[in-house]
Amino acid sequence: LSSPLPQSLCLVVPVWNSSTRGVHDLSRMVGPKGNQRKRRTLVQFLGDHFYDVQALREYFFRKQALKVQLENRSFLSIKNQYGPYITGAFFILKQGGAVKFQGEEWIRPSGRGHFSLDFLKFQAVPVEAVDASGCALNYNGLDNLLPLKELQSLWLQRCPHVDDWCLSHLHPLADSLQELSLAGCPRISERGLACLHHFQNLRRLDISDLPAVSNPSLIQILVEEMLPNCKVLGANWAQGLKLAPEEQARDAAGPVSA
Amino acid sequence: MLRRALQPSMCRCLSTRGLSARRGGSTLDWGGKVSEIKKKIRSALPGGSWDAPYDTSHLPPEHADVVIVGGGVIGLSVAYWLKRLEGRRGAIQVLVVERDHTYSQASTVLSVGGIRQQFSLPENIQLSLFSAGFLRNINDYLAVVDDPPVDLQFNPSGYLLLASEKGAAVMESNVKVQRQEGAKVCLMSPEQLRNKFPWINTEGVALASYGMEDEGWFDPWSLLQGLRRKVQSMGVLFCQGEVTRFVSSSNRMEDASGEEVTLKRIHEVHVKMDHSLEYQPVECAIVINAAGAWSGQIAELAGIGKGPPGTLQGTRLPVEPRKRYVYIWHCPQGPGLETPLVADTSGAYFRREGLGNNYLGSRSPTEEEEPDPGNLEVDHDFFQEKVWPPLAQRVPAFETLKVRSAWAGYYDYNTFDQNGVVGPHPLVLNMYFATGFSGHGLQQAPAVGRAVAELVLKGSFQTINLSPFSFSRFYLGEKVQEANIY
Numbered sequence: 001l002s003s004p005l006p007q008s009l010c011l012v013v014p015v016w017n018s019s020t021r022g023v024h025d026l027s028r029m030v031g032p033k034g035n036q037r038k039r040r041t042l043v044q045f046l047g048d049h050f051y052d053v054q055a056l057r058e059y060f061f062r063k064q065a066l067k068v069q070l071e072n073r074s075f076l077s078i079k080n081q082y083g084p085y086i087t088g089a090f091f092i093l094k095q096g097g098a099v100k101f102q103g104e105e106w107i108r109p110s111g112r113g114h115f116s117l118d119f120l121k122f123q124a125v126p127v128e129a130v131d132a133s134g135c136a137l138n139y140n141g142l143d144n145l146l147p148l149k150e151l152q153s154l155w156l157q158r159c160p161h162v163d164d165w166c167l168s169h170l171h172p173l174a175d176s177l178q179e180l181s182l183a184g185c186p187r188i189s190e191r192g193l194a195c196l197h198h199f200q201n202l203r204r205l206d207i208s209d210l211p212a213v214s215n216p217s218l219i220q221i222l223v224e225e226m227l228p229n230c231k232v233l234g235a236n237w238a239q240g241l242k243l244a245p246e247e248q249a250r251d252a253a254g255p256v257s258a
Numbered sequence: 259m260l261r262r263a264l265q266p267s268m269c270r271c272l273s274t275r276g277l278s279a280r281r282g283g284s285t286l287d288w289g290g291k292v293s294e295i296k297k298k299i300r301s302a303l304p305g306g307s308w309d310a311p312y313d314t315s316h317l318p319p320e321h322a323d324v325v326i327v328g329g330g331v332i333g334l335s336v337a338y339w340l341k342r343l344e345g346r347r348g349a350i351q352v353l354v355v356e357r358d359h360t361y362s363q364a365s366t367v368l369s370v371g372g373i374r375q376q377f378s379l380p381e382n383i384q385l386s387l388f389s390a391g392f393l394r395n396i397n398d399y400l401a402v403v404d405d406p407p408v409d410l411q412f413n414p415s416g417y418l419l420l421a422s423e424k425g426a427a428v429m430e431s432n433v434k435v436q437r438q439e440g441a442k443v444c445l446m447s448p449e450q451l452r453n454k455f456p457w458i459n460t461e462g463v464a465l466a467s468y469g470m471e472d473e474g475w476f477d478p479w480s481l482l483q484g485l486r487r488k489v490q491s492m493g494v495l496f497c498q499g500e501v502t503r504f505v506s507s508s509n510r511m512e513d514a515s516g517e518e519v520t521l522k523r524i525h526e527v528h529v530k531m532d533h534s535l536e537y538q539p540v541e542c543a544i545v546i547n548a549a550g551a552w553s554g555q556i557a558e559l560a561g562i563g564k565g566p567p568g569t570l571q572g573t574r575l576p577v578e579p580r581k582r583y584v585y586i587w588h589c590p591q592g593p594g595l596e597t598p599l600v601a602d603t604s605g606a607y608f609r610r611e612g613l614g615n616n617y618l619g620s621r622s623p624t625e626e627e628e629p630d631p632g633n634l635e636v637d638h639d640f641f642q643e644k645v646w647p648p649l650a651q652r653v654p655a656f657e658t659l660k661v662r663s664a665w666a667g668y669y670d671y672n673t674f675d676q677n678g679v680v681g682p683h684p685l686v687l688n689m690y691f692a693t694g695f696s697g698h699g700l701q702q703a704p705a706v707g708r709a710v711a712e713l714v715l716k717g718s719f720q721t722i723n724l725s726p727f728s729f730s731r732f733y734l735g736e737k738v739q740e741a742n743i744y
Contacts, residue, residue: 047404049304050304055347057403065398069398164412164414165394165412165472168472168474171470171471189411191414194595198470222595226595226596
């Protein structure tokens with residue numbers, strides 16, 4: 001009698017503990033093996049019997065989604081004051097990513113998310129590269145990046161909210177973008193990759209480790225056909241051998257999948 | 259924090275109980291005790307079962323505030339927005355009556371599932387833009403706690419419309435309207451078209467418009483099931499049955515010019531159960547006609563169109579089922595991954611289906627060769643004679659192809675002007691229409707549902723003004739023409 005109840009109480013925790021959640025939760029929702037564990041938790045049981053609990057759960061669920069939306073709002077006042085480059089850089093740094101202005105060093109936030117505002121002086125310097133790996137960037141957030149007309153490299157590795165709609169949204173960058181990495185994004189499928197044909201200047205494209213893509217090797221060939229000038233990194237037969245230890249290491253170290 | 263406080267004390271109390279029990283005596287039947295406690299808890303908790311003398315669980319309720327006739331994507335979307343925009347949780351009771359829960363003939367699931375902003379009417383563009391936003395954030399709208407997210411399988415590949423020299427000016431002005439409304443559409447010359455899609459033969463093409471964003475196709479079944487699940491979790495009632503009769507009262511009144519008009523009000527909807535003669539009268543305040551291709555029949559049941567011709571009473575709802583074919587073919591040399599949905603100057607269209615060089619497409623028959631809508635049989639000669647030649651001329655690779663399969667579905671075709679009918683009937687005061695979208699109902703359903711819900715709850719359109727789509731245009735003879743209907 002004593003063993004099942006405390007365990008199910010432990011499963012209650014994520015609902016209350018809203019500080020560290022958000023990003024990770026949605027990615028788990030979409031992941032291939034995410035929601036398969038069919039266990040009725042105590043909260044589920046109470047939710048089935050009491051409308052209040054159900055409403056409360058829905059409220060927390062909505063709050064999570066709202067948090068992501070809030071993080072991805074566009075900074076209109078900054079845009080009016082400093083112009084598109086600073087806005088884009090500020091947005092990415094605030095998300096925890098890194099930016100590189102043309103001819104400058106990479107700017108990264110510190111481990112606790114702080115960054116110096118020295119880059120405000122680069123108002124006229126175009127942003128050359130953006131590394132948004134692991135950021136909670138979504139469709140609306142991309143609006144901040146689209147005015148960066150000189151953007152050459154864009155890393156969107158392991159972004160939990162980047163989906164097929166986002167890829168179709170990126171077309172204003174088609175003329176400048178030379179390097180694009182989508183590795184490890186859980187919500188990108190072959191349907192979104194099909195609209196990369198706008199990016200005819202692309203030199204390097206990383207589409208490895210996309211769990212939602214159904215036939216990775218076939219898709220790689222089709223993408224190569226679509227973008228003849230581009231080197232496509234993707235699923236090769238050695239992938240399974242290389243990836244396994246790397247994935248483990250990432251799980252242990254990454255703050256996203258803690 | 260609460261957990262941290264709770265957990266140790268809970269553990270302690272449970273473990274001591276467990277220990278004392280073991281000490282107390284091994285003769286006690288613990289399994290029996292546990293089930294007894296469970297029984298007690300079950301009787302104390304709400305939601306226990308109770309056996310009524312007659313089982314009426316299969317019948318719809320005797321009262322409902324809103325009865326929605328038709329459980330397709332439009333009906334469900336209306337139900338969703340009614341529940342979402344209601345002032346207080348559970349404020350209105352909504353009943354959805356659907357004739358066939360397998361949706362075997364429903365237009366929703368038999369459609370090609372495209373979404374585009376390339377219309378000519380600003381209202382249609384706005385509807386489609388709103389719906390694209392809805393579909394993009396579908397898991398914010400339709401998420402149900404503990405259920406997996408809705409996977410729409412959206413293909414953001416865009417629409418490519420081709421125009422001949424005759425249609426180029428119209429296309430240009432349409433694209434101007436589309437851009438004003440915020441759609442991302444670009445115009446392409448035949449030269450640009452050849453560069454971008456080398457597999458197209460640009461002979462006879464003067465201009466092309468290509469949707470960059472929010473256009474493509476998705477899986478209608480996923481949307482339908484997602485809506486259904488969400489709506490059910492919000493407390494909307496479903497019932498499998500057929501609406502056979504409306505009980506209404508009428509009031510004779512005189513209008514300004516002294517002519518007599520009869521105002522009707524529906525009080526009861528008779529819902530006949532599936533495969534039986536049993537029926538249930540449902541008292542209701544508002545009826546929403548979202549019966550798609552069969553909404554003309556529902557309107558007739560309510561007495562719409564049964565009056566002297568030429569009067570408002572005698573104006574029928576001009577929505578009827580029209581059969582449209584869809585063919586799937588295989589073509590190994592066909593266009594690749596980048597293929598958008600191409601709509602040719604002749605009206606034929608095709609799109610990629612999956613990755614194995616399969617394509618899907620068709621063409622709308624002309625008014626004279628309209629097939630009999632009595633059944634859903636496919637006419638394969640239609641492909642050979644009417645669809646294949648223009649497609650093979652446009653895409654030379656399609657000269658060798660093999661038809662894999664085909665199906666037919668219904669359009670809820672508005673014979674008057676091929677546009678939707680939204681809003682109340684001027685004489686049957688509490689019947690609202692959401693029908694007649696002639697093939698673009700699926701892609702506009704989220705927005706239409708919202709518009710109807712606003713009309714019902716707030717009394718006027720709030721987000722998108724759909725007053726041009728009102729019923730009275732059939733009486734007044736004011737056509738709202740849409741140029742881009744496929």
